[in-house]
Amino acid sequence: MISSARKVWVFPCSAETETRTDSEDFKVSHLIIGSCASSGFSHRLKACLYGFGYTRQDISMGTGIAEQVLAEYANGTTQPILSDIEKIARFVHVNPAWLAFRIGEKKLPSEAELITPYLNDADLTAEQLEEKYCQAGKNEHPLFKKTTWAFSIGEDDTVLKYWAWVAFRIGRALSKRSPH
Numbered sequence: 001m002i003s004s005a006r007k008v009w010v011f012p013c014s015a016e017t018e019t020r021t022d023s024e025d026f027k028v029s030h031l032i033i034g035s036c037a038s039s040g041f042s043h044r045l046k047a048c049l050y051g052f053g054y055t056r057q058d059i060s061m062g063t064g065i066a067e068q069v070l071a072e073y074a075n076g077t078t079q080p081i082l083s084d085i086e087k088i089a090r091f092v093h094v095n096p097a098w099l100a101f102r103i104g105e106k107k108l109p110s111e112a113e114l115i116t117p118y119l120n121d122a123d124l125t126a127e128q129l130e131e132k133y134c135q136a137g138k139n140e141h142p143l144f145k146k147t148t149w150a151f152s153i154g155e156d157d158t159v160l161k162y163w164a165w166v167a168f169r170i171g172r173a174l175s176k177r178s179p180h
Contacts, residue, residue, distance in 0.1 A: 041085075042076035044099055048092045049074065063087040114143060115173050122174045126163035129170075141166045 049059070056074075060067045065084050072078035073088075082087075082100070089096035097103040121141075123130060133141055140146045144166045152158045156167050 026057065040102055041080060041100060041167050042074055044073050044102065045088065048088075048094055048099070052092055054092065059091060062091040109126070118143060118170065119174070121167075121170050124167065126167045128160070129166055130163040141170075 048054075055068050056067045059065065059070055063084070065087060069078065069084070073084070074079050080100075085100045086096045089099045093108065094106055095103075095108050098106045118141075121132075124132065129141065133139070140162070146162060149158070149162050149165050152165070158168075160168060
């Protein structure tokens with residue numbers, strides 16, 4: 001069987017092509033299928049890129065990842081490093097765990113979507129917040145966990161008691177209180 005050479009797209013939404021024979025294209029197809037079967041990263045990456053209409057240059061400029069590396073990720077010839085997954089996910093506004101492993105929801109909620117159910121909390125004092133959530137059988141706010149607060153104390157980012165810290169964080173998220 002004679003293999004004919006033809007141009008194929010190197011990366012989604014890119015004008016760059018390369019010449020491959022049918023047998024080379026067959027090998028590349030098997031490599032992509034194997035990669036998609038093992039993790040599916042390249043498939044999800046291409047779905048994000050096609051869906052949002054980004055070029056390789058857009059992603060490279062937005063993430064600092066070399067265009068050639070992005071092409072290798074999309075083609076499944078190279079598995080990405082975690083920091084690159086995070087950069088790409090942040091750039092295209094998807095959940096990094098979904099992009100890497102298809103865990104969780106694809107779309108990350110915006111800060112506004114996260115805080116909307118708790119808008120009334122911004123008008124409450126630290127004592128009122130504590131009373132509201134303790135009566136509901138909780139010992140912490142659903143958005144602002146005690147582990148995060150404890151970490152903030154350890155990093156010398158706050159000296160506030162837990163519920164005062166929660167009130168401050170809610171106010172800051174809604175820009176209703178000054179940081180002082």
